[in-house]
Amino acid sequence: MINADKKKEMKNLSEMLLETRNLTKKYGHHKAVDSVNMHIKKGAIYGFIGRNGAGKTTCLKMISGLSKPTCGEIEMFGHKGKDLQKVRSRIGCLIEAPGLYGNMTAYENLNIKCKLFGIKKKSYIEEILRIIGLEDVGKKKTKQFSLGMKQRLGIGLALVGEPDLLVLDEPINGLDPQGIAEIRDTIQRLQKEKNMTICISSHILEELSKIATDYGIIHNGSLLQEITREELMRRCSERMELTLDHPKLAIPVLDSMGFTNFQVTDKEHIHIFERLNESAVLNMELAKSGIPVKGISITSEELETYFLNLTGGADHA
């Protein structure tokens, strides 16, 4: 019985909260988003990476219901097609710059959205203001806010109605390091305290790498890769890179030597992520087994380099 419950729980945990299938958006003849298949797990912080103009915002707008796909499908919380309307209120979003009424206070801006959800409690707004760190702004009009404060209020607005999925489009754009750190803390706190699933887009990779648990890399409207944090770290971490004609033949040798953390990446390469100082011994063992080694090197990659390599090199950046 316990096992059955555990299995069910495991299944639920691995459930996708959002899936897109061939999501496409065309403006005239230009495809801003081209057949994107995104997968966001429950409770994940999904880092959506892409250069300016890659199609991040368009994609997030379609997910948030602000824009209609030209073709393709979105499935959220198990609903799709016309049924999607039923779960739209479970998404909070901050798309592009925060949309605020400049001549109103933070409280009033939040109160407008609270009215939409029928929330009357004053303490509800005060709690949101506390979460986003704006509890002391008083009657200051939002037009007098700094960019960081506006971004945080934008996140606060997205939080009204207790959404299960929070979509944040470039929330750290234009912020100073202090502002970035504040937004990062807020996002992490939300994920931990409220177990929210968060989709956050940015082109500042270092920042995303500090919080994201999964990544989607988009380029020229196409989703190039979806990858977990562990996998990305693995790909970027220091490793021994073996170049061989037949990598599969080397696997028994690696096994016999006790290597466990390695990966055959393509037809010619094996990446080994442990015992990096044993390259000479490994070379000798492979030679003894009659497996010629074409190259052996120790390499590592910056996250940015990984991204640039994937999207066509630094010359395009």
Next chain:
Amino acid sequence: MLNIIKMDLYRMLKTKSMYVIWIVLAAILLITTFLCKTDYELLTEKDAMKQEQVTEPTVDNINVGMMVTLPTEPGEKVTVYDIFFANSQGKLYALLLVIFTVLFSTADISSGYIKNIGGQVGNRGSLIFSRSITLSVFTVLTMTGGAFLFQAAANCIVFGKLEWGGNTKAILSYFVAELALHYALVLICMAIAIILKNNVISMVIAVCLTMNVMTIVYGVVNSAIQKIGIQNFQIYKYTITGKLSLLPMNPSGNECLAAFGVAMVFIVIMISVSSVVFQKRDI
């Protein structure tokens, strides 16, 4: 739906421009009442006869621009109803209503606030419906406040006494018909603002509409229709700006019904068109 209406009402009450419009209206009413008094004191019977021809609304005396003419004859007392009629026919109320309408209708679009709520509303058309309800509240408050509060106060201040004028039934018939026509004009301007998504162009069109600029177009349409053999056709009778100019001071039941009919048709069309556009368009 009720929540959306509450949200829009709250937004309207927090909009500074609404209070600015009301202050401007109060100031204009006070000034125009004062000017009316000066004009009225200088008015001879000969002038009055000439003026009567102008104030009696006909298709021929609809001019481009704004003209406020007092219907009071020499010897009569200037009443609240007289000045309300003059201001309504001169489209003073309409002008202020459409200015606010354009500002209010596009406020969430231009500020970007719509992005916070647009995706979470099941049917985006309901946002338009709630906006039109909110604008109806504003129209009623502005015209009622303008006619019965500001205008009455202005008459008291300028003339030192309060004369309502006319009989209650005539005043109410005229007032309700004008209210419906003004509301229809407000919704036309809301639709323009939502479709164009541009404050400046929408405002220019809205102001031009109140200034009878469409008279030029109506003239062309009339002559075109007459050319195809339909005589005595006047498109003014079927348009909001035309009806606003042509509704007489003591309208008959049929005239009131006709005004209502035209207003209702425009109200339904404008809400439907704006809702469809807003629902289908990306934010």
